[in-house]
Amino acid sequence: MNILVDQDGPLADFEGEFHRRWRETYPDRHHIPPAERRVFKLNEEYGPEHSAAADEIVLTRGFFRDLPPVPGAVEAMETMLAAGHDVRICTAPVKLSLFCVGEKYNWVRQHLGQYWMSRVIISSDKTFVYGDYLIDDKPDITGAIEPAWEHVIYEAPYNRHANGGRRLASWKDWPQLIG
Numbered sequence: 295m296n297i298l299v300d301q302d303g304p305l306a307d308f309e310g311e312f313h314r315r316w317r318e319t320y321p322d323r324h325h326i327p328p329a330e331r332r333v334f335k336l337n338e339e340y341g342p343e344h345s346a347a348a349d350e351i352v353l354t355r356g357f358f359r360d361l362p363p364v365p366g367a368v369e370a371m372e373t374m375l376a377a378g379h380d381v382r383i384c385t386a387p388v389k390l391s392l393f394c395v396g397e398k399y400n401w402v403r404q405h406l407g408q409y410w411m412s413r414v415i416i417s418s419d420k421t422f423v424y425g426d427y428l429i430d431d432k433p434d435i436t437g438a439i440e441p442a443w444e445h446v447i448y449e450a451p452y453n454r455h456a457n458g459g460r461r462l463a464s465w466k467d468w469p470q471l472i473g
């Protein structure tokens with residue numbers, strides 16, 4: 295199988311790091327714990343009053359570098375590869391960030407190892423990327439063409455409403471999903 299895995303969400307804990315930084319930067323402001331998030335886009339969830347501040351946290355140097363690995367993610371990537379699957383990291387850049395792409399590569403080197411750097415595919419339109427599955431936390435993935443892959447939703451509080459399709463609640467469940 296050709297398996298594409300999104301980086302932010304399934305592999306790197308974007309939500310946890312954002313919340314930690316938000317609380318640290320704005321201790322007196324309203325905050326939304328990751329478990330209570332309801333909308334995929336952070337700046338929409340935080341509303342017009344706080345959206346610029348939310349964006350600024352994500353655009354800060356070091357944000358993508360510091361994302362903690364999701365429990366079990368690194369092991370699952372290694373195990374899927376060892377099982378003979380062609381596993382790739384398929385990630386869309388935060389286009390306005392000066393640091394996102396470089397830091398994403400560096401994150402892969404640091405947590406998965408240098409070998410995996412050549413398995414990174416950065417694309418703003420994932421429908422152009424070939425695969426059997428795309429494991430991704432974004433509820434609705436659209437693009438210019440009909441994708442070859444089947445979207446497997448990596449579960450998160452903000453994608454519970456998404457209809458149909460396969461879902462992955464935790465990395466320990468991947469063998470049932472792909473097998």
Ligand SMILES: [Mg+2]
Nearest residue numbers: 300302303431
């Ligand atoms: Mg994601």
